[in-house]
Amino acid sequence: MTAVDPQRRPGPPGLPGPDGPDAPRRRRLARPPRLARLPRLRRRGVEARPRFAFVVTVLFFVLLYLPIGMVVLFSFNSQKSLTVFKHFSTRWYSAFFHDHVLLSSLGMSLKISLVAMIGSVVLGVALALGLVRARGRLGSYSGLIMLVPLITPEIVTGVASLMLYKGLDTTLSTGTVMISEITFSISYVTVILRSRVAALNPEVEEAAMDLGATRWQAVRLVTLPALLPAILASAVLIFALVFDDFVLAYFTTGVDPQPLAVRIYSAIRFGVEPTINAVGTLMLAGSITLIAAALSIPRLFGRSGGLDLLSGD
Amino acid sequence: MPRTASEPTAGGPSPTGPTSPTSPTSPPSPPSPAGPPAPKGSPGPIRFRRPRRRTSRRPASADTRVWNRLALPGTLWMSVFFISSLLLVAALSFGTTDDLGNPRFGTTLDNIRRLAAPAYRTVMFRSLEYAALTSVLCLLIAYPVAYAIALHAGRLKNALIAAIVVPFFANYLVRMYGWSVVLSDDGPVLRFLRAIGLADSHTKILNTGPGVIAGLVYGFVVFMIIPLYAALERLDTALIEAGRDLYGGPLRTFLFVTVPATRQGAVAGMVLVFLPAMGDFVSAQFLGGPNQLMIGNLIQDKFFEGQDWPLGSALTMLLMAVLLVGMFGYLRRARKDEAEATR
Numbered sequence: 006m007t008a009v010d011p012q013r014r015p016g017p018p019g020l021p022g023p024d025g026p027d028a029p030r031r032r033r034l035a036r037p038p039r040l041a042r043l044p045r046l047r048r049r050g051v052e053a054r055p056r057f058a059f060v061v062t063v064l065f066f067v068l069l070y071l072p073i074g075m076v077v078l079f080s081f082n083s084q085k086s087l088t089v090f091k092h093f094s095t096r097w098y099s100a101f102f103h104d105h106v107l108l109s110s111l112g113m114s115l116k117i118s119l120v121a122m123i124g125s126v127v128l129g130v131a132l133a134l135g136l137v138r139a140r141g142r143l144g145s146y147s148g149l150i151m152l153v154p155l156i157t158p159e160i161v162t163g164v165a166s167l168m169l170y171k172g173l174d175t176t177l178s179t180g181t182v183m184i185s186e187i188t189f190s191i192s193y194v195t196v197i198l199r200s201r202v203a204a205l206n207p208e209v210e211e212a213a214m215d216l217g218a219t220r221w222q223a224v225r226l227v228t229l230p231a232l233l234p235a236i237l238a239s240a241v242l243i244f245a246l247v248f249d250d251f252v253l254a255y256f257t258t259g260v261d262p263q264p265l266a267v268r269i270y271s272a273i274r275f276g277v278e279p280t281i282n283a284v285g286t287l288m289l290a291g292s293i294t295l296i297a298a299a300l301s302i303p304r305l306f307g308r309s310g311g312l313d314l315l316s317g318d
Numbered sequence: 319m320p321r322t323a324s325e326p327t328a329g330g331p332s333p334t335g336p337t338s339p340t341s342p343t344s345p346p347s348p349p350s351p352a353g354p355p356a357p358k359g360s361p362g363p364i365r366f367r368r369p370r371r372r373t374s375r376r377p378a379s380a381d382t383r384v385w386n387r388l389a390l391p392g393t394l395w396m397s398v399f400f401i402s403s404l405l406l407v408a409a410l411s412f413g414t415t416d417d418l419g420n421p422r423f424g425t426t427l428d429n430i431r432r433l434a435a436p437a438y439r440t441v442m443f444r445s446l447e448y449a450a451l452t453s454v455l456c457l458l459i460a461y462p463v464a465y466a467i468a469l470h471a472g473r474l475k476n477a478l479i480a481a482i483v484v485p486f487f488a489n490y491l492v493r494m495y496g497w498s499v500v501l502s503d504d505g506p507v508l509r510f511l512r513a514i515g516l517a518d519s520h521t522k523i524l525n526t527g528p529g530v531i532a533g534l535v536y537g538f539v540v541f542m543i544i545p546l547y548a549a550l551e552r553l554d555t556a557l558i559e560a561g562r563d564l565y566g567g568p569l570r571t572f573l574f575v576t577v578p579a580t581r582q583g584a585v586a587g588m589v590l591v592f593l594p595a596m597g598d599f600v601s602a603q604f605l606g607g608p609n610q611l612m613i614g615n616l617i618q619d620k621f622f623e624g625q626d627w628p629l630g631s632a633l634t635m636l637l638m639a640v641l642l643v644g645m646f647g648y649l650r651r652a653r654k655d656e657a658e659a660t661r
Contacts, residue, residue: 054470055462055465055466055470055568057462058462058463058465058466058470059466059470061459061462061463061466062462062463062466062467065459065463066481068500068536069482069485069536070485071496071500071506071507072493072495072496072497072499072500072536073485073488073493073496075496075499075500075506076492076495076496076499079499087499087502088502088504088505128391128392128395129392131388131389131391131392132388132389132391132392132393134385134388134389135385135386135387135388135389135390135392135393136389138385138388139382139385139386139388139389143386143389143390143393144386144389146393147389147392147393147396150393150396150397150400150401151392151396153400153401153404154396154400156593156641156645157404157638157641158593158594158596158597158598158614158637158638158641159594159597160597160598160599160614160617160618160634160637161404161407161597161634161637161638162400164407164617164621164630164631164634165400165403165404165406165407165634166399166403167621168403168406168407168410168627168631169399169402169403169406171421171627172403172406184399185399187395187399188395188396188399188400191392191395191396195392220384221384224384245487249487249488249489249490251489251490251491251600256621266489266491269489269491269492270491270600273491273495273604274603281492281495284492285488285489285492285495285496288488288489288492289487289488289489289492292487292488292489293484293487296483296484296487300480
């Protein structure tokens with residue numbers, strides 16, 4: 006369309022060209038077409054780099070890491086101050102490792118996370134398998150109630166759990182925290198695994214059964230191994246989430262000992278305690294290690310892993 | 319399984335049709351797992367693929383029972399420990415407290431009436447306002463960030479998204495605590511603002527409304543970035559090209575092409591931010607001081623300090639009601655979007 010027939014181009018002015026009296030009209034036709042004035046597009050079809058978005062992004066990253074950086078930095082401060090960094094020191098770390106209350110809280114949090122991880126993975130994997138494969142009324146009911154915790158604010162879940170234990174006349178303890186954390190985590194496991202189960206080819210199981218396996222053997226020997234990467238990844242994720250969880254633990258814990266997050270909460274609430282910086286730094290390091298492990302698991306097993314784990318599909 | 323039986327026939331003798339020797343013995347409606355391959359009147363060659371729906375038609379085959387049995391423990395657990403406890407909260411919002419302060423179930427509407435008191439109304443509207451502002455601010459911050467990363471970060475894409483998600487896994491309390499240090503009167507943010515002349519020595523962020531909103535934004539902006547990033551990542555850049563072909567400037571193309579195409583991610587992000595922001599009580603506590611209470615602080619107070627569980631339950635139900643209305647609106651909107659997309 007941009008090409009102009011050269012033969013139609015009028016000759017140089019003054020010369021008697023082949024066009025004769027038609028020349029002026031032809032000249033108008035031969036004007037370069039407008040398309041030629043389009044801006045040159047980038048190869049990938051996206052407009053020039055948006056400077057505004059870049060500025061916001063840089064600012065965003067600065068503000069995102071500033072608080073965490075402060076916590077990590079001042080965990081190594083020799084002074085109690087949170088504004089002036091004096092010398093490098095590991096004083097607050099040794100304070101933490103000599104604080105028996107905090108250490109017992111740490112132990113309790115680890116225990117709770119472990120139990121919640123195992124419990125919610127067992128129940129959640131079974132639920133995901135059942136939800137995808139089973140049809141009928143039970144399936145739609147289960148599908149609905151496992152979604153409810155995801156849209157319920159944590160404080161409501163906490164209040165509800167507290168109420169239930171009060172109604173059952175149970176004393177709040179490590180056990181009640183564990184039960185609530187399992188309840189809260191099942192939904193996550195199920196959501197993560199449901200899409201993976203749906204992606205499985207049921208004919209592989211059928212093949213196993215054609216070869217003489219029972220239904221349970223097919224699930225145990227074929228389905229579960231195929232789901233193993235997703236199961237491990239969700240397990241690690243649940244461990245990290247439960248370990249860091251504060252709201253639910255706050256509502257369901259007894260008096261003594263309390264989970265680490267609850268201890269941190271009261272420490273922050275009742276004054277500045279630099280030990281918290283050290284604890285926070287250690288927890289951050291632990292979480293990052295766990296998440297890195299969770300994200301690398303699917304890759305270990307030769308699947309494209311990574312961020313789809315976090316978005317749940 | 320039907321396949322087991324059908325496969326030999328597939329390669330075997332030609333289909334026998336209605337006069338198949340096996341068909342007279344076959345039950346007419348539900349093909350049993352070990353049953354004959356072709357139903358009566360089945361023409362031509364045997365199907366290799368089982369129709370998807372068949373499972374649901376079989377009333378109680380061994381298969382369905384296995385799957386139901388697998389779903390049962392989780393379902394029971396959630397019913398007992400989650401649904402029933404929510405129902406208890408709902409029931410207690412109609413209850414009273416006895417002389418000792420113990421909650422009692424009842425049928426009074428007192429608690430709901432008490433919610434209308436001006437003090438509670440103020441807190442409720444403040445919570446709505448803060449959560450809504452938080453959603454909008456998150457959107458305004460997250461859009462450029464997600465846009466820059468999804469469309470212009472090239473190979474750094476995954477690394478940058480990971481860098482956004484990592485702080486999210488730092489303990490929420492510790493993050494809020496760090497944020498309160500950053501926003502404190504001699505923290506870096508105010509020092510910077512003073513240095514460039516945007517604040518004087520009296521300016522405060524801590525213990526103000528903007529302080530709480532800043533905390534909420536910091537806490538939940540990740541929930542906005544992830545869906546927006548997913549939507550922008552999926553965006554067909556040919557659309558942007560088309561916008562440019564039609565003489566749209568960068569801004570017009572963005573507003574009339576990019577934004578509509580990623581609307582669903584934005585709406586999902588707004589919901590994901592609004593829900594937890596509405597229920598949060600840590601931000602208001604650490605960054606807001608006594609005059610910036612949100613509904614979460616009231617609930618916490620009624621259950622721990624005030625010991626007025628029925629009123630706390632009523633507040634909880636109010637919070638749930640507000641959020642459910644929002645969710646319902648969102649789901650209807652999403653369904654409409656979906657219907658439009660498939661039309």
